[in-house]
Amino acid sequence: MRFIGMLRHDEGAEVTPATYERMAEFAREGRLNGTLVELGGLQPSAAGALVSLAGGRITAVDGPFTEAKELVGGYAIFDVRSRVEAVELGRRLMQIHLDTVPGWEGAVELRALQE
Amino acid sequence: MSEATAAGPDGVGDAAATRRAIEGVWRIESAKVVAALVRMVHDVGFAEDLAQDAIVAALAQWPESGIPANPAAWLTTTAKRRAVDTYRRHARRDRALQQLAHELAEETAVDPAAGVDHVEDDMLRLMFICCHPSLTPEAQATLTLRLVAGLSAREIARAYLTSEPTVAQRISRAKRTLARSGAALEEVPADERTARLATVLGIVYLMFNEGYTATEGTDWMRAALCDEATRLARILTALAPDDPEVHGLSALLELQSSRLAARLDDAGRPVLLDDQDRSRWDGGRIRHGLDALARSDRLVAIEGGVRGPYHLQAAIAACHSRATPSSTDWPRIAELYAELARCTGSPVVELNRAVAVGRAYGPDAGLALVEQLAEHPALAAYHLLPSVQGDLLERSGRTADAALAYLRAADLATNAREAELLRARAARAVEP
Numbered sequence: 001m002r003f004i005g006m007l008r009h010d011e012g013a014e015v016t017p018a019t020y021e022r023m024a025e026f027a028r029e030g031r032l033n034g035t036l037v038e039l040g041g042l043q044p045s046a047a048g049a050l051v052s053l054a055g056g057r058i059t060a061v062d063g064p065f066t067e068a069k070e071l072v073g074g075y076a077i078f079d080v081r082s083r084v085e086a087v088e089l090g091r092r093l094m095q096i097h098l099d100t101v102p103g104w105e106g107a108v109e110l111r112a113l114q115e
Numbered sequence: 116m117s118e119a120t121a122a123g124p125d126g127v128g129d130a131a132a133t134r135r136a137i138e139g140v141w142r143i144e145s146a147k148v149v150a151a152l153v154r155m156v157h158d159v160g161f162a163e164d165l166a167q168d169a170i171v172a173a174l175a176q177w178p179e180s181g182i183p184a185n186p187a188a189w190l191t192t193t194a195k196r197r198a199v200d201t202y203r204r205h206a207r208r209d210r211a212l213q214q215l216a217h218e219l220a221e222e223t224a225v226d227p228a229a230g231v232d233h234v235e236d237d238m239l240r241l242m243f244i245c246c247h248p249s250l251t252p253e254a255q256a257t258l259t260l261r262l263v264a265g266l267s268a269r270e271i272a273r274a275y276l277t278s279e280p281t282v283a284q285r286i287s288r289a290k291r292t293l294a295r296s297g298a299a300l301e302e303v304p305a306d307e308r309t310a311r312l313a314t315v316l317g318i319v320y321l322m323f324n325e326g327y328t329a330t331e332g333t334d335w336m337r338a339a340l341c342d343e344a345t346r347l348a349r350i351l352t353a354l355a356p357d358d359p360e361v362h363g364l365s366a367l368l369e370l371q372s373s374r375l376a377a378r379l380d381d382a383g384r385p386v387l388l389d390d391q392d393r394s395r396w397d398g399g400r401i402r403h404g405l406d407a408l409a410r411s412d413r414l415v416a417i418e419g420g421v422r423g424p425y426h427l428q429a430a431i432a433a434c435h436s437r438a439t440p441s442s443t444d445w446p447r448i449a450e451l452y453a454e455l456a457r458c459t460g461s462p463v464v465e466l467n468r469a470v471a472v473g474r475a476y477g478p479d480a481g482l483a484l485v486e487q488l489a490e491h492p493a494l495a496a497y498h499l500l501p502s503v504q505g506d507l508l509e510r511s512g513r514t515a516d517a518a519l520a521y522l523r524a525a526d527l528a529t530n531a532r533e534a535e536l537l538r539a540r541a542a543r544a545v546e547p
Contacts, residue, residue: 032235037349038403080142081342082139085139088143091182115376
């Protein structure tokens with residue numbers, strides 16, 4: 001089963017070069033155990049837009065989306081056998097930030113893809 | 116390495132959650148751990164026992180200490196210590212082993228992370244060992260699922276629709292065979308690597324087909340077998356990134372598995388390609404399949420332009436993935452089948468070419484090819500030959516002949532679902 005992992009954190013939270021190194025290692029290991037299909041980062045929300053429907057009206061708002069405190073900054077697609085494995089991979093993503101960015105807070109939201 | 120801090124300030128949670136997490140770690144890491152141990156102890160069976168002991172130790176310790184930051188290194192180090200202990204016990208009787216124990220002890224004294232230094236080599240060696248030529252294809256597949264995919268004997272038994280004792284027996288017999296042939300000890304010579312890699316690819320391909328063609332069974336593990344094979348192919352692309360056929364196989368399996376959901380109707384009956392609801396094809400897998408095919412294409416170009424069988428099959432699957440039934444590029448597919456027939460010499464491929472030729476240039480062109488193939492002894496009892504014939508006859512308007520061909524195919528089909536489908540086509544062909 002495949003999961004998308006969405007990494008949420010405060011926009012503008014700085015990460016260290018060590019974070020990138022560990023993420024690269026995470027990606028390499030994921031390829032070697034077959035669990036990682038795709039891993040990517042997102043540009044700041046200023047480069048995107050928010051298109052919404054409310055009260056029968058569709059509106060498009062340019063970023064940054066200050067009203068949302070936590071934004072998705074990166075994503076990963078995992079191919080695993082169970083939710084337990086997906087949770088373990090999520091734990092590792094958090095561990096990387098715990099080890100490399102002092103005071104970092106965030107979350108990885110794991111959602112199973114409809115197959 | 117500090118294991119306590121790795122658990123985080125609040126630890127990891129309750130013991131039950133840790134147990135579940137350990138299960139996850141094991142599934143993700145077991146191949147890496149076993150592969151590293153095989154390099155050390157030169158014995159697949161012993162390596163697996165050591166790894167199992169390490170996981171038992173983890174179950175005892177991690178609920179207290181939290182999951183270490185690098186669980187694979189922890190498991191490998193623990194298993195290595197057990198190996199050293201075992202060797203020491205033996206060493207009391209055998210001085211030669213004492214030296215080995217000493218060397219291993221020195222190795223385990225260094226940073227545990229060093230235990231996973233040679234991951235790529237170890238994993239590839241493990242796959243080569245699992246597909247050692249002294250084993251039957253069945254044993255190769257079973258051992259690969261066990262050691263590389265980390266499936267239990269029960270799961271493998273379900274996937275292959277056989278009993279757990281049969282699988283357990285197959286595994287232990289395979290390990291004995293390996294031990295006898297000294298397979299775990301040998302380094303695969305460079306010139307043999309390509310040949311051995313072909314065996315590994317073949318096993319992964321067979322594994323996938325095992326799950327794909329038998330999806331008529333209702334057991335979900337059959338689809339899981341396809342998933343495991345697709346994952347193994349993905350691992351191989353990381354282990355042998357310069358081999359075009361590795362990427363070709365990965366592309367093929369991603370593309371084929373993208374159609375899994377559309378291949379059965381609600382009643383569990385097979386749905387043919389033309390009738391499949393293409394909105395149910397998995398776009399993510401298709402994209403990854405096409406990416407892998409593109410990589411394979413670049414590597415083929417570098418290596419002089421000869422395309423292998425997996426690449427060609429993936430290219431055919433890609434044609435379907437890009438098209439609707441009416442926009443399918445049949446001449447291109449017929450060409451690819453011709454190339455595939457040349458490189459495999461398989462009459463079954465030639466039969467598939469007849470289908471494509473029939474779609475591209477009219478049913479009579481296809482029928483001419485099928486008639487030549489009817490002489491082939493390998494296809495004498497192959498139900499798809501009259502089935503293809505029936506399809507082409509029906510398209511050319513010879514409905515009575517078509518119905519007869521379908522019925523002949525139904526008699527030859529071994530799968531009940533398929534026979535049922537063929538009889539239905541026979542009846543439909545002669546409806547006024």
